[in-house]
Amino acid sequence: MLIVITHPSILRNEAAAITALLNSGACYIHIRKPGASDEEVFRLMQSIPEKYYSKLTMHYHFNVALKLGLGGLHNSSHFKAPQVAGVRQSAGCHSLEEVFVNDRKSLDYMFLSPVFNSISKVGYCSAFSREELIAFFQERGGQQAPVIALGGISMDNVAEIKSMGFSGAALLGSVWRLNGLVADVKATAENFTNAYHIWKQ
Numbered sequence: 001m002l003i004v005i006t007h008p009s010i011l012r013n014e015a016a017a018i019t020a021l022l023n024s025g026a027c028y029i030h031i032r033k034p035g036a037s038d039e040e041v042f043r044l045m046q047s048i049p050e051k052y053y054s055k056l057t058m059h060y061h062f063n064v065a066l067k068l069g070l071g072g073l074h075n076s077s078h079f080k081a082p083q084v085a086g087v088r089q090s091a092g093c094h095s096l097e098e099v100f101v102n103d104r105k106s107l108d109y110m111f112l113s114p115v116f117n118s119i120s121k122v123g124y125c126s127a128f129s130r131e132e133l134i135a136f137f138q139e140r141g142g143q144q145a146p147v148i149a150l151g152g153i154s155m156d157n158v159a160e161i162k163s164m165g166f167s168g169a170a171l172l173g174s175v176w177r178l179n180g181l182v183a184d185v186k187a188t189a190e191n192f193t194n195a196y197h198i199w200k201q
Helices: 014-023 038-046 051-057 062-066 096-102 130-139 158-164 186-200
Strands: 001-006 029-032 056-057 071-073 090-093 111-112 147-150 168-171
Touching: 001 062, 001 186, 014 029, 014 051, 029 038, 029 071, 038 062, 038 071, 051 056, 056 062, 056 111, 062 071, 090 096, 096 111, 096 130, 158 186, 168 186
Parallel strands: 001 029, 001 168, 029 056, 056 071, 071 090, 090 111, 111 147, 147 168
Antiparallel strands: none
């Protein structure tokens, strides 16, 4: 499972880039716009063809997601998503203890970060060793919600994620290519495609 998280700012050409990423095989796109208003996020969503809405998961702007019928809602420490029948629920974890806590909740999957040093966040460094993660997943077993690796995922290490025990990876800094705040749709899709081919090997 490969997931892409949006750039935190609203971008020009972003709707086209999101569409291209989904057409290239992204499982879900997480819409994460912490500084944007509901109106700005609503306009962005309206620029995306409705047939892709089931593949979109919303951070923060839950009213927009529910109004438009998006497929998923993401929980964070300060933003708890409402429980809605038929809508995916995901959450972010920053420790192995948090994963165990979230195993008792009805989540469809969860992120664990930072697995590697972040590409998009300066100073956001890996919190886990490879050995620690392998041992954790062996102990946890495979019956709970999938855990998705987040933080510093690139073409150089995406294949390593599987061997650690993760069910997938979330991509941000290694995928998005920008000219200022303009998304380079072709380059962004190509970056994802490269990661996708490595992941599928």
